[in-house]
Amino acid sequence: MQSDLMQIDLMQTDLMQSDLMQTDLMQRDSMPNQRLPALELNDLTLSYPGTRGPQVVLSGVSLSLNQGEIACLLGPSGCGKTTALRAIAGFHPLQSGSIRLLQQEVGRAGYQLAPEHRNMGMVFQDYALFPHLSVADNIGFGLYRRSKREREQRVAQMLELVGLRELAQSAPHQLSGGQQQRVALARALAPQPALLLMDEPFSNLDVTLRERLALEVRGLLKQTGTTAVIVTHDQLEAFAVADRVAVLAEGRLQQWGTPMQLYHRPQNRFVARFIGEGMMLQGEMSADGKISTELGVFKPESLPEGLNHGDVVDLLVRPDDIQHDDASPLQARVLAKAFRGAQFLYTLALPSGQQLLSLVPSHHDHAIGEAIGIRLELDHQVCFAA
Numbered sequence: 001m002q003s004d005l006m007q008i009d010l011m012q013t014d015l016m017q018s019d020l021m022q023t024d025l026m027q028r029d030s031m032p033n034q035r036l037p038a039l040e041l042n043d044l045t046l047s048y049p050g051t052r053g054p055q056v057v058l059s060g061v062s063l064s065l066n067q068g069e070i071a072c073l074l075g076p077s078g079c080g081k082t083t084a085l086r087a088i089a090g091f092h093p094l095q096s097g098s099i100r101l102l103q104q105e106v107g108r109a110g111y112q113l114a115p116e117h118r119n120m121g122m123v124f125q126d127y128a129l130f131p132h133l134s135v136a137d138n139i140g141f142g143l144y145r146r147s148k149r150e151r152e153q154r155v156a157q158m159l160e161l162v163g164l165r166e167l168a169q170s171a172p173h174q175l176s177g178g179q180q181q182r183v184a185l186a187r188a189l190a191p192q193p194a195l196l197l198m199d200e201p202f203s204n205l206d207v208t209l210r211e212r213l214a215l216e217v218r219g220l221l222k223q224t225g226t227t228a229v230i231v232t233h234d235q236l237e238a239f240a241v242a243d244r245v246a247v248l249a250e251g252r253l254q255q256w257g258t259p260m261q262l263y264h265r266p267q268n269r270f271v272a273r274f275i276g277e278g279m280m281l282q283g284e285m286s287a288d289g290k291i292s293t294e295l296g297v298f299k300p301e302s303l304p305e306g307l308n309h310g311d312v313v314d315l316l317v318r319p320d321d322i323q324h325d326d327a328s329p330l331q332a333r334v335l336a337k338a339f340r341g342a343q344f345l346y347t348l349a350l351p352s353g354q355q356l357l358s359l360v361p362s363h364h365d366h367a368i369g370e371a372i373g374i375r376l377e378l379d380h381q382v383c384f385a386a
Contacts, residue, residue, distance in 0.1 A: 035066040036103070038227040039088070039195055043097040046080075046087055054095075057083045061097075061253045063246055070221055070228045072238035075248035076274070081231045082199065084248070088229060089122060089197055090115035102194055121193040125200040127184040129172040135159070135183050136168040142191040158186035161220065177205050178213055185217060189224060196221070196228040202237055214240040235275055239263075247271050263318075264380035265301070272316050272382070277345070279356045280314035282386065291315055291383060294350050295330065300381040312386040319345060321378045322358035328373035332356065334366050348374065 044061040047054035058080045065071045073081035086092045088099060090106065090113060098108040101120070106113040121142075129138050139158045143151045159165045162182040172180055181201065188196055201217070202210040218241045221228050232238050238245050239259040247254040247262060247270075254274075255267045266272035283293035287309045291298045298315060307313065332348035335355065339362065346358045346366070358374060366372050 035068055037064045037100070038067040038069070038102060039065040039071075039229065040100040040103075041084075041088075041097070042100070044084070044087065044094060044099070045096040046083055046092055047095055056251055058087070058251045061246075061248075061251075063244075063253065063256045065227065065229070065244065067102075067227050068222075068225045069243045070218065070226075070230065070241055072242035072245045073229065073231045073248060074235060074238045074245050075233070075254075077233065079248040080251040081233075081246075081248050085197055085199055085229060085231050088195075089120055090118050119194045121188040121191065121196045123181075123184050123188045123196070123198040123201050125203055127172075127180050127204075129180060129183060129187075131172055134169045134171060135164060135175070138172065138183055139187045139190055141187060154190055158190050161189075161223075162186045178209050181205065181213060181217075185220065189220075189226065194227065196226050198228060198230040200231055200233070202232075202234075210234075210237065211240060217241060247274065249274070265382060266316070269384050272384070276318060277357055278316055278318045279354075280384070281317045281356065282354060283313050283315050283383070285309055285311045285313055291381075294352055294354060295376045298378060298381050300383045303383065304385045307385060313383045314386050315378075316382045316384070317356055317376070317378065319357040319359040321376060322348070322356055323375050323377050324358065324360040324364055325373045325375045328375045330374055331371045332358075332374050334368055334370050334372060336368065337366070346372075348372070 041061055041063050044058055045056065046058040047056045049055070061080075061084065063071075073084055075081050083092060087094060087107065093112050094107055094109050096109050099106050101118060105111075106118050130141065133141065136155050136159065140151050140155045143154055146154065155168075156165075159168055162185065164179060164182055164186070167175065167179065172183065175183065184201075202214055205213060214237050220226075230238075230241055242259065244256065245259055245262055246256050249270050255262060255271045257265075262271060262275045266275060272278065281293050281295065283291040283298070285307050286292060286297075289299065289303060291300060291313055293315060300315070304313075332350055334346055335349050336347040338345040342362055343359045344362055344364070346360055348356050348358055350356065364372075
């Protein structure tokens, strides 16, 4: 248990304001990447024993996370993301490949540094707070090697950082879910680990609180310069928190990149369909490398290998690429609509029968079967062989 509660250094004390966190999210792609690797996974392969032989859970996973960056392992249930987190923590041996922390090897086939010696911390899905200890004592639990004075100073710093100074002597059961999550984070950060691991940290919270705390946690981690790896199945949560996202499926790394890259430049069909919402618009390759579609002619940023003139391709079109425009001569018929408060998500049918999704401000309330004007604003042109 003690090894599961160790985490990264704290250097500042105030939470980031919400508008600063939102600006940070918008700027992630443009930030220079000059820090040293904090975590490196090299060709990671793991398996569990099965009745018919070993069951491979992860195969050939490689990625590198720099100091101070936040990564999310994202994917559907059973994709291997929790197994990867357990391997990083030292709870699962490797069949091949290696794990390096701050450029020091901590795991490979036949060698596994014990979890308590990896200087990593963990925030569990259910927070795992000690019910018989106060908030302050929970936070100070992993500081047993420090003097009483140092322990008290560190706990006070953590309480101030997470905004729970007035609740220092409260019991965990007296706190809300969001407050318990902050205590778990403060306890994890207190012993100054090299890497923080978080397993579905927001899954027990309601949707509204989850989104707010995701931004809050990102602000805390950025203030403290904490390198972190978070497991989640919620892509909106991953986008809110992470600098880099690893999309996993069937034990393999499908793509490793920023949230913007995953959304606008997916490397394969799985990522294109799993991340965000979108439809495939069918088109035909021309001799000059352009694609002719029902909505116009496009020049993709890159083309799949082996395509020739006349081949059928699929162009990825996101809902925000389809703009509502009453003056447009291009018409589409409303097949379905979902009210989302500020917007409607319309399912539209083109004259050929091909379907697209469109996000439209909710004051444009069109009836099912109605024809509306649309135009395509496709800044990122990604296509796949049909």
